[in-house]
Amino acid sequence: xxxxxxxxxxxxxxxxxxxxxxxxxxxxxxxxxxxxxxxxxxxxxxxxxxxxxxxxxxxxxxxxxxxxxxxxxxxxxxxxxxxxxxxxxxxxxxxxxxxxxxxxxxxxxxxxxxxxxxxxxxxxxxxxxxxxxxxxxxxxxxxxxxxxxxxxxxxxxxxxxxxxxxxxxxxxxxxxxxxxxxxxxxxxxxxxxxxxxxxxxxxxxxxxxxxxxxxxxxxxxxxxxxxxxxxxxxxxxxxxxxxxxxxxxxxxxxxxxxxxxxxxxxxxxxxxxxxxxxxxxxxxxxxxxxxxxxxxxxxxxxxxxxxxxxxxxxxxxxxxxxxxxxxxxxxxxxxxxxx
Amino acid sequence: xxxxxxxxxxxxxxxxxxxxxxxxxxxxxxxxxxxxxxxxxxxxxxxxxxxxxxxxxxxxxxxxxxxxxxxxxxxxxxxxxxxxxxxxxxxxxxxxxxxxxxxxxxxxxxxxxxxxxxxxxxxxxxxxxxxxxxxxxxxxxxxxxxxxxxxxxxxxxxxxxxxxxxxxxxxxxxxxxxxxxxxxxxxxxxxxxxxxxxxxxxxxxxxxxxxxxxxxxxxxxxxxxxxxxxxxxxxxxxxxxxxxxxxxxxxxxxxxxxxxxxxxxxxxxxxxxxxxxxxxxxxxxxxxxxxxxxxxxxxxxxxxxxxxxxxxxxxxxxxxxxxxxxxxxxxxxxxxxxx
DNA sequence: TTACACAATGTAAACGCTTACACTTTTCTT
DNA sequence: AAGAAAAGTGTAAGCGTTTACATTGTGTAA
Numbered sequence: 001x002x003x004x005x006x007x008x009x010x011x012x013x014x015x016x017x018x019x020x021x022x023x024x025x026x027x028x029x030x031x032x033x034x035x036x037x038x039x040x041x042x043x044x045x046x047x048x049x050x051x052x053x054x055x056x057x058x059x060x061x062x063x064x065x066x067x068x069x070x071x072x073x074x075x076x077x078x079x080x081x082x083x084x085x086x087x088x089x090x091x092x093x094x095x096x097x098x099x100x101x102x103x104x105x106x107x108x109x110x111x112x113x114x115x116x117x118x119x120x121x122x123x124x125x126x127x128x129x130x131x132x133x134x135x136x137x138x139x140x141x142x143x144x145x146x147x148x149x150x151x152x153x154x155x156x157x158x159x160x161x162x163x164x165x166x167x168x169x170x171x172x173x174x175x176x177x178x179x180x181x182x183x184x185x186x187x188x189x190x191x192x193x194x195x196x197x198x199x200x201x202x203x204x205x206x207x208x209x210x211x212x213x214x215x216x217x218x219x220x221x222x223x224x225x226x227x228x229x230x231x232x233x234x235x236x237x238x239x240x241x242x243x244x245x246x247x248x249x250x251x252x253x254x255x256x257x258x259x260x261x262x263x264x265x266x267x268x269x270x271x272x273x274x275x276x277x278x279x280x281x282x283x284x285x286x287x288x289x290x291x292x293x294x295x296x297x298x299x300x301x302x303x304x305x306x307x308x309x310x311x312x313x314x315x316x317x318x319x320x321x322x323x324x325x326x327x328x329x330x331x332x333x334x335x336x337x338x339x
Numbered sequence: 340x341x342x343x344x345x346x347x348x349x350x351x352x353x354x355x356x357x358x359x360x361x362x363x364x365x366x367x368x369x370x371x372x373x374x375x376x377x378x379x380x381x382x383x384x385x386x387x388x389x390x391x392x393x394x395x396x397x398x399x400x401x402x403x404x405x406x407x408x409x410x411x412x413x414x415x416x417x418x419x420x421x422x423x424x425x426x427x428x429x430x431x432x433x434x435x436x437x438x439x440x441x442x443x444x445x446x447x448x449x450x451x452x453x454x455x456x457x458x459x460x461x462x463x464x465x466x467x468x469x470x471x472x473x474x475x476x477x478x479x480x481x482x483x484x485x486x487x488x489x490x491x492x493x494x495x496x497x498x499x500x501x502x503x504x505x506x507x508x509x510x511x512x513x514x515x516x517x518x519x520x521x522x523x524x525x526x527x528x529x530x531x532x533x534x535x536x537x538x539x540x541x542x543x544x545x546x547x548x549x550x551x552x553x554x555x556x557x558x559x560x561x562x563x564x565x566x567x568x569x570x571x572x573x574x575x576x577x578x579x580x581x582x583x584x585x586x587x588x589x590x591x592x593x594x595x596x597x598x599x600x601x602x603x604x605x606x607x608x609x610x611x612x613x614x615x616x617x618x619x620x621x622x623x624x625x626x627x628x629x630x631x632x633x634x635x636x637x638x639x640x641x642x643x644x645x646x647x648x649x650x651x652x653x654x655x656x657x658x659x660x661x662x663x664x665x666x667x668x669x670x671x672x673x674x675x676x677x678x
Numbered sequence: 679t680t681a682c683a684c685a686a687t688g689t690a691a692a693c694g695c696t697t698a699c700a701c702t703t704t705t706c707t708t
Numbered sequence: 709a710a711g712a713a714a715a716g717t718g719t720a721a722g723c724g725t726t727t728a729c730a731t732t733g734t735g736t737a738a
Contacts (some may be wrong), residue, residue, distance in 0.1 A: 050724030122600030
């Protein structure tokens with residue numbers, strides 16, 4: 001069943017039916033209702049392919065992420081999907097894994113499906129070298145690209161950021177102000193936000209005129225248990241700390257588990273701060289204090305930017321929000337001044 | 340740039356270009372190479388809309404789930420996406436929330452986008468009444484529908500199941516055989532797999548000729564903390580148990596947290612068994628023993644079924660696998676006989 | 679009354695592919 | 709060597725929309 005069937009049944013031309021369908025051109029209210037009624041009765045659904053051919057859009061946005069099963073990314077995808085649906089856009093999902101070499105291919109795949117825009121979820125999409133990011137800039141020549149929590153400078157690329165540097169700066173500063181000196185920063189290998197987090201950590205030390213030892217920074221990709229074991233190994237060499245600040249909740253949970261297995265009291269002997277305020281943090285005992293980067297808000301922001309771009313509005317290439325802190329059981333310090 | 344540009348440049352007809360594109364009809368190797376080279380040089384990408392119009396497919400599968408941020412569903416989506424991509428299918432994601440009234444609408448949305456099939460991820464898609472499932476059966480009249488871990492009887496609906504009843508039966512039986520009697524079943528409100536899990540639990544009691552008290556079964560939708568508080572309240576009324584078996588890991592973690600907050604030793608005083616073997620279970624201390632319903636395997640199975648259906652192969656309407664058990668710190672019993 | 683603006687509708691040409699059918703050339707049979 | 713079968717290619721008719729342009733009708737100002 002197609003537009004001809006409807007037009008015949010309604011006694012109008014296909015142009016009129018099409019106009020009713022799109023609602024942008026003039027149609028008298030009487031015919032409008034008549035056509036609508038016929039569509040309803042016949043159970044007519046326009047063919048998206050034909051529609052796509054004509055309009056060159058299928059109201060679809062591609063979301064690229066490394067791994068949609070990752071708690072943080074899964075949450076982002078959920079918020080993005082919900083928000084996009086409010087504007088009648090569908091989501092084409094694309095998981096690239098962590099090797100950037102694949103990503104060009106996946107991006108081309110999305111482009112070939114003629115998505116209206118691409119959202120890159122997660123800062124691990126932005127690499128250190130311009131060369132590695134070229135595929136993003138190239139894509140952005142054709143359609144809008146929005147990076148969620150990653151920074152990239154290129155025409156037609158918009159970034160929705162959380163000020164990760166500042167968040168880590170404030171957490172660290174609070175501890176330094178309280179007289180703590182042995183603070184460990186636990187991060188992942190260097191994504192954009194990873195770099196920013198570390199620099200916020202370092203800035204706090206610098207500002208106090210304090211030296212930060214090399215072994216106060218650990219960059220480690222690995223599972224919770226690997227993190228735990230790493231820290232246990234370290235402790236056995238006699239390296240202990242009073243505070244561990246991290247770049248994500250899994251790292252923090254690894255730290256909590258390390259403490260538990262050595263009988264170190266949390267938050268008595270050791271305070272731990274996670275990042276992302278994910279559900280994982282509610283699973284451990286005590287519950288994790290964690291930086292809340294307001295993911296839902298950022299996701300809504302991303303979609304907002306997109307909609308404005310679609311409607312030819314002016315949009316700043318980069319928006320930045322401040323993080324909150326969800327204070328729970330793994331800390332006892334008073335953050336009120338800093339957060 | 341379109342197929343005409345390519346055909347002109349290559350000095351062949353558009354039919355030949357199309358044939359090269361689709362690779363199903365006869366083209367001499369020489370022309371094939373020539374056309375391929377021109378495409379490469381021009382950076383030609385076929386227009387999916389036009390292609391869709393002709394072929395009436397866009398190589399896309401819809402995945403419906405209640406909430407893609409849920410750890411279990413997020414993992415399922417990931418595996419499904421990866422496997423589908425192996426066959427050059429893309430994923431259109433659709434999160435419906437938990438109210439079944441919305442689902443008809445979302446299903447129609449997917450159908451209107453002309454997906455080649457729909458995968459329903461999670462048993463909460465299958466309701467108790469036939470009426471509520473009608474929208475699924477209706478969709479299945481048009482395209483194949485596969486339910487992941489849910490059971491539905493209808494033409495063109497395929498189910499990839501894990502034998503949840505058997506898993507809970509075996510766990511429960513093991514404890515009963517060991518002389519434990521106070522076992523609590525903690526489930527969610529009745530989805531298909533929820534019902535099956537409970538019936539497996541009950542079957543174990545029945546088979547031993549034992550009575551199962553009403554308060555040995557709790558059906559509770561809620562967060563980890565709500566579960567914990569519920570159990571604490573129960574304990575204060577003097578109701579204690581030796582074992583808690585659950586329908587998902589969040590419930591189990593709620594149980595672990597309840598035990599911790601009352602100083603109940605795990606696994607000394609209380610054993611806890613989760614379900615789904617999700618990442619959450621690795622976050623708590625001790626780590627959660629959890630039924631492994633082999634999600635990755637099931638997902639591959641779902642995609643396999645789909646591919647066979649697409650190629651007009653005969654496929655059983657329902658496939659069932661057995662669960663494993665990931666034994667970790669919250670149990671001390673020996674499951675070897677049962678698993 | 680004429681001329682004109684404007685609203686409502688129709689006609690027909692894209693949009694970029696696939697593929698049935700027709701045609702030509704090559705290869706195989708006997 | 710003739711005829712049949714197979715291989716390779718082209719022509720043209722869809723697929724179901726959108727939309728520029730043409731047409732008709734209707735109210736309004738001169």
